[in-house]
Amino acid sequence: MIEKAGIPAAHLAAMTSMAKIAGSNRIISSGLIPHPVGDPSRSPEEELKWRTGQVRKALNAAATPLDEALIFPDW
Amino acid sequence: MVRVAHYINQFFAGIGGEDKADHPFEVREGAVGPGRAVEMAGGGDVEIVQTLVCGDNAFHADTEGTLAAIEAALAESKPDLLIAGPGFNAGRYGLACAAVCAVATEKLGIPALTGVYVDAPAVDVYRSRVVMVPTGDSAAGMKDAVEGMLRVGLRLAAGEPLGPAEEDGRIPMGFRKAVVTETPVAARVVDMLMAKLRGEPFTSEVALPEPAEAVPPAPPVADLSGAVVAVVTDGGLVPVGNPDGIESSSATKWARYPIDDLVRNDDPSFMSIHAGYDSQWVDADPDRLVPIDALLDLEAEGVIKEAHPYYYVTTGTGTTVTHAERMGEEIAKQLISDGVHAVLVTST
Known part of the structure; x- marks a missing residue:
């Protein structure tokens, strides 16, 4: 609905196929189900570094022109 | 008769x-x-x-x-x-x-x-x-x-x-009923998998939702460094006490909360009321669901112009498509009137 309203929305989720079924357009595979932008196995500093990387990916997805829904590759 | x-x-x-x-x-x-x-x-x-x-x-x-x-x-x-x-x-x-x-x-x-x-x-x-x-x-x-x-x-x-x-020969009414079967679930699922591998027909016991109607992708953000970015989540993160009474499942309500409160995470502190996942890791550090720390770092670096001062939240488990679409429309309207250029959505 947010994309429908004209705002690009990058969707960070572990279950990317579910995000696709639900109708998201910009999908970024991220984390695990209970913590899509968290990784408790890392030290707090490393976790923030990783999370910032995931957010960067999502921002780049929001800045990418698309014709149809895409699960972004882990670049 | x-x-x-x-x-x-x-x-x-x-x-x-x-x-x-x-x-x-x-x-x-x-x-x-x-x-x-x-x-x-x-x-x-x-x-x-x-x-x-x-x-x-x-x-x-x-x-x-x-x-x-x-x-x-x-x-x-x-x-x-x-x-x-x-x-x-x-x-x-x-x-x-x-x-x-x-x-x-x-x-x-x-x-x-x-x-x-x-x-x-x-x-x-x-x-x-x-x-x-x-x-x-x-x-x-x-x-x-x-x-x-x-x-x-x-x-x-x-x-x-x-x-x-x-x-x-009925239209499904949308409820599940427990039945006792001769074959335990582990055997049934392996049988199903074997049938799938052999290319034989099989019937899933779980009804998958129909794919949502495709929405044409929104135009991309032209310039991230000038963009206001908001976070929206269906992970149920709310201030302790759940002041707006967002449901733990089958949600009909959404709310928005100041990210400043979330950064402090103290008076109020935040927790997830979502009934569909183990929230212990999010409760210990809400950034694992609403990545405000990372977004503020990127704002400080100049990658984006600004993190929008609120995050938006509902609970995404058992939520009907009708309510989800209505809440999405309402949130989108608010985001537009607040001048948000891009959104990060996180789902559990």
Whole structure:
């Protein structure tokens, strides 16, 4: 609905196929189900570094022109 | 002999078409129109004891009054079964059929069912409350519709419990029922997997949702360094005490909370009320769901102009598509009026 309203929305989720079924357009595979932008196995500093990387990916997805829904590759 | 009451509209009663749609409610004795086909399909074991007739516009002009009159008529005739329609793909007629069934079962305990096309409006509104048999989309499918309705209807009248919708020949009502099977789940799922690997047919026991209607992608953000970015999540993160009463599942509410509060995470502190995942890691550090620390770092670096001062939240488990779409529209409206250029959505 947010994309429908004209705002690009990058969707960070572990279950990317579910995000696709639900109708998201910009999908970024991220984390695990209970913590899509968290990784408790890392030290707090490393976790923030990783999370910032995931957010960067999502921002780049929001800045990418698309014709149809895409699960972004882990670049 | 099974005694049946039958509801039909002015068209199937032979009164007239759209020009007679305001025909007032009336009760007729015996079978009228498709009721004769019902009796015929019943092969002498089924009798239509009364036919309830109402014009499509008359019904909806005074739904409450018509339903009260129907309730009174049924309370007097005490049929073993109520059959409504079939309504096929009709909007007003299908809705009326389903509403009449709901009154019969919910107010009087009379088994009732209707027949409708699977995409008819009545299915969306009444599927969880009313037994419905799938029919074709027009009266050309009358014979099959009547036979299908009677097959299920006679079982209802006999007090037999419902089975799985597909086996019964019904439109699924959307609830699950526990049954004891001969084969444990582990064996069933391995059998299913083996069938899949061999390319053989198999039937999943879990109904997957229909894919949502595709939305054309929004135009991209032209310049991230000038963008205001907001976070939206369906992970149920709220201030302790859940001040807006967002539901733990089947949500109908959303809220937004200041990211400043979340950064402090102290008075109020935040926790997830989502009933569909283990929230211990998010409760320990909400950034794992709403990545405000990372977003503020990127703002400081100049990658984005600004993190929007609120994050938006609801609970995404058991939430109906209708409510999800409505909440999405409301959130989008707020985001637009706040001048947000891009959104990060996180889902658990």
